[in-house]
Amino acid sequence: MTVICRGTSRNDRIISSEVKDNFDYFVEQFDDIRILKYKLPGFETLSLQQKEYIYYLSQASLMGRDILWDQNFRYNLLIRKTLEAIIGNYTGDKETTDYIAFLLYTKKVFFANGIHHHYSNDKFKPGFNAGFFAKLINGTKGEKLPLSKGQSSDQLTAFLTPILFDEKLFPRKVEQKSGVDMIAESASNFYEGVKQKEVEEFYAHKTIPDDPHPISIGLNSRVVKINGKVTEEVYKSGGKYGAAINKIIQWLEKAINAAETDKQKDELQILIEYYKTGDLKKWDEYNIAWVSNTAPMVDYINGFIEIYEDPMGMKATWEAIVDYTDLEATRRTKIITDNAQWFEDHSPIHPKYRKEKVKGVAARVINIAMLGGDCYPASPLGINLPNANWIRKEVGSKSVALANITKAYDVASRGNGFLEEFASDQAEVERIKKYGSISDALHTDLHECVGHASGKLANGTDPNALKNYASPLEEARADLFALYYIMDRKMTDLGLLPVEDAAKASYDAYLRNGLLTQIVRIKPGKDIEEAHMRNRSAISHWVYEKGKTGNVVELFKYNGKSYVKINDYHKLRSLLGELLGEIQRIKSEGDYEAGKRIIEDFGVKIDQNLHAEILTRYEKLNLAPYTGFVNPDLIPVYDSDGRMTDVVVEYVNNFLGQMLEYGKNYSFL
Numbered sequence: 001m002t003v004i005c006r007g008t009s010r011n012d013r014i015i016s017s018e019v020k021d022n023f024d025y026f027v028e029q030f031d032d033i034r035i036l037k038y039k040l041p042g043f044e045t046l047s048l049q050q051k052e053y054i055y056y057l058s059q060a061s062l063m064g065r066d067i068l069w070d071q072n073f074r075y076n077l078l079i080r081k082t083l084e085a086i087i088g089n090y091t092g093d094k095e096t097t098d099y100i101a102f103l104l105y106t107k108k109v110f111f112a113n114g115i116h117h118h119y120s121n122d123k124f125k126p127g128f129n130a131g132f133f134a135k136l137i138n139g140t141k142g143e144k145l146p147l148s149k150g151q152s153s154d155q156l157t158a159f160l161t162p163i164l165f166d167e168k169l170f171p172r173k174v175e176q177k178s179g180v181d182m183i184a185e186s187a188s189n190f191y192e193g194v195k196q197k198e199v200e201e202f203y204a205h206k207t208i209p210d211d212p213h214p215i216s217i218g219l220n221s222r223v224v225k226i227n228g229k230v231t232e233e234v235y236k237s238g239g240k241y242g243a244a245i246n247k248i249i250q251w252l253e254k255a256i257n258a259a260e261t262d263k264q265k266d267e268l269q270i271l272i273e274y275y276k277t278g279d280l281k282k283w284d285e286y287n288i289a290w291v292s293n294t295a296p297m298v299d300y301i302n303g304f305i306e307i308y309e310d311p312m313g314m315k316a317t318w319e320a321i322v323d324y325t326d327l328e329a330t331r332r333t334k335i336i337t338d339n340a341q342w343f344e345d346h347s348p349i350h351p352k353y354r355k356e357k358v359k360g361v362a363a364r365v366i367n368i369a370m371l372g373g374d375c376y377p378a379s380p381l382g383i384n385l386p387n388a389n390w391i392r393k394e395v396g397s398k399s400v401a402l403a404n405i406t407k408a409y410d411v412a413s414r415g416n417g418f419l420e421e422f423a424s425d426q427a428e429v430e431r432i433k434k435y436g437s438i439s440d441a442l443h444t445d446l447h448e449c450v451g452h453a454s455g456k457l458a459n460g461t462d463p464n465a466l467k468n469y470a471s472p473l474e475e476a477r478a479d480l481f482a483l484y485y486i487m488d489r490k491m492t493d494l495g496l497l498p499v500e501d502a503a504k505a506s507y508d509a510y511l512r513n514g515l516l517t518q519i520v521r522i523k524p525g526k527d528i529e530e531a532h533m534r535n536r537s538a539i540s541h542w543v544y545e546k547g548k549t550g551n552v553v554e555l556f557k558y559n560g561k562s563y564v565k566i567n568d569y570h571k572l573r574s575l576l577g578e579l580l581g582e583i584q585r586i587k588s589e590g591d592y593e594a595g596k597r598i599i600e601d602f603g604v605k606i607d608q609n610l611h612a613e614i615l616t617r618y619e620k621l622n623l624a625p626y627t628g629f630v631n632p633d634l635i636p637v638y639d640s641d642g643r644m645t646d647v648v649v650e651y652v653n654n655f656l657g658q659m660l661e662y663g664k665n666y667s668f669l
């Protein structure tokens with residue numbers, strides 16, 4: 001799943017927020033983790049059939065939870081069940097420092113779906129010792145513990161102690177260092193008893209050379225050695241993880257009855273056949289059906305999809321989401337695409353590079369209704385699937401932005417101190433708090449729906465002429481298009497922005513980010529490499545330099561801290577228009593040298609003193625670098641005949657509580 005264009009600016013999103021949203025997104029913060037909840041806007045306005053469909057699909061999203069835990073590490077389920085038993089049944093003192101350290105460890109394990117950090121892959125170090133762990137198990141009734149047949153509590157303790165406490169044992173979930181046997185060094189559970197070389201040989205025989213439609217070999221199986229022979233355990237009904245997969249199938253079958261179109265029913269039917277057989281040809285067939293269903297009101301992902309956790313890059317972890325179209329955002333993008341020709345005709349570029357007939361691209365913006373498997377609790381911000389290249393090329397792919405997840409990030413970051421630290425004055429803080437979310441969303445829509453689609457090449461221009469500078473220049477072109485128009489009266493005329501101050505908030509945020517804060521993501525001494533970041537730096541520094549004589553944008557220091565202040569928003573807008581005209585010319589004519597100069601002169605280098613200052617200020621804020629979510633509970637309402645009459649959303653405020661509830665209700669392995 002590649003994170004799509006609009007999802008790449010997670011850190012910039014820290015800066016925008018909106019005051020009038022009173023929903024409390026924050027749940028809790030521990031260690032390097034922040035837990036939020038997300039809101040389901042407009043859920044109550046969906047039809048009963050749509051709600052029912054969402055409900056069944058969301059149950060299917062939760063049924064596979066154990067699969068991911070087991071895939072991450074083969075003792076994760078045993079450990080989780082032990083931790084759950086202790087939390088529920090330990091009779092000792094729960095106020096001690098040791099017990100608090102145990103709870104923290106447990107929460108970290110729950111967040112990571114296992115005992116290795118979800119991002120760094122390192123095994124967690126418990127903040128309590130093995131003696132206390134033994135005490136916890138001894139203080140928990142044996143019948144509550146996940147003991148195997150004939151096993152005593154002491155034997156369970158003896159078995160788990162080295163797994164939890166020996167730092168040399170299973171230290172990394174995924175190890176991809178070159179020169180090591182990646183399979184032997186990785187704790188993830190896609191292989192057992194086999195060496196990397198054996199796996200490579202096993203799959204070498206299965207690849208069909210020059211197959212134009214290759215299946216995703218090895219995607220849904222574990223490789224083991226039985227009686228000296230390397231073999232695959234396929235994830236399917238009746239096979240590996242069959243008990244959980246059967247539950248997924250049950251709920252998908254219910255979903256078929258509530259699906260809105262025959263195409264959706266067909267697609268789900270193929271998915272079920274795939275889960276029953278494990279046949280990877282079926283998986284491709286399913287993906288083709290899924291991607292051909294282009295604009296459903298309710299959609300989902302459910303399967304073995306992403307291969308990041310496999311050191312060999314073949315085997316996929318199980319994941320699921322359920323989503324529905326964001327109608328408000330869709331209304332906004334429709335207004336923009338309906339006016340695409342007006343934007344094109346008034347664009348500050350040379351008329352000969354304007355398109356005579358431009359068609360806007362309507363991006364689908366969705367709201368998440370449930371996260372499951374590898375998408376929970378840490379969620380993506382944008383999704384682009386399927387992964388098979390030949391399907392993407394021949395049939396296409398679906399790209400979506402997760403509006404309610406992004407919004408939760410935005411609003412929860414209000415009050416974390418970031419904006420207050422870097423904004424130049426209180427008026428700017430207020431503007432961002434009031435209009436940051438709306439102007440940020442509008443910027444993204446203009447960028448995606450009309451920015452990239454605008455303009456044309458001169459006859460005979462090589463479309464690949466800009467080479468390595470093509471991507472940052474293309475992102476700059478789309479950003480400039482958005483920035484230029486967001487300050488246009490057309491925005492308030494079309495009802496896309498409430499007042500011009502909202503556009504000012506957009507300029508404040510963009511320049512502050514481009515000139516100062518985006519470099520918090522870069523290590524000292526390094527240059528800016530990523531295309532979107534190069535683009536933002538290039539635009540911001542270019543307008544700063546060009547506007548210097550008129551003091552359009554000011555960089556100043558106060559108490560040793562650097563700030564950005566915009567003195568003339570309308571002059572700034574015309575500079576942005578001027579740069580848009582130039583970058584369009586560069587693209588239209590394929591002027592590599594001019595494009596290179598803009599990116600290299602304004603987009604790549606970082607002032608080392610400024611970098612050090614920004615990093616120090618950022619570190620002092622102590623922001624949790626990772627965010628995850630609790631799901632809402634979706635509760636079906638039935639009438640006396642047992643017919644579903646509604647589905648009600650209940651928001652959950654308790655991370656540990658949800659984890660324990662899921663352990664109780666969705667554990668089948």
Ligand SMILES: [Zn+2]
Binds near residue numbers: 005452475
């Ligand atoms: Zn873009």
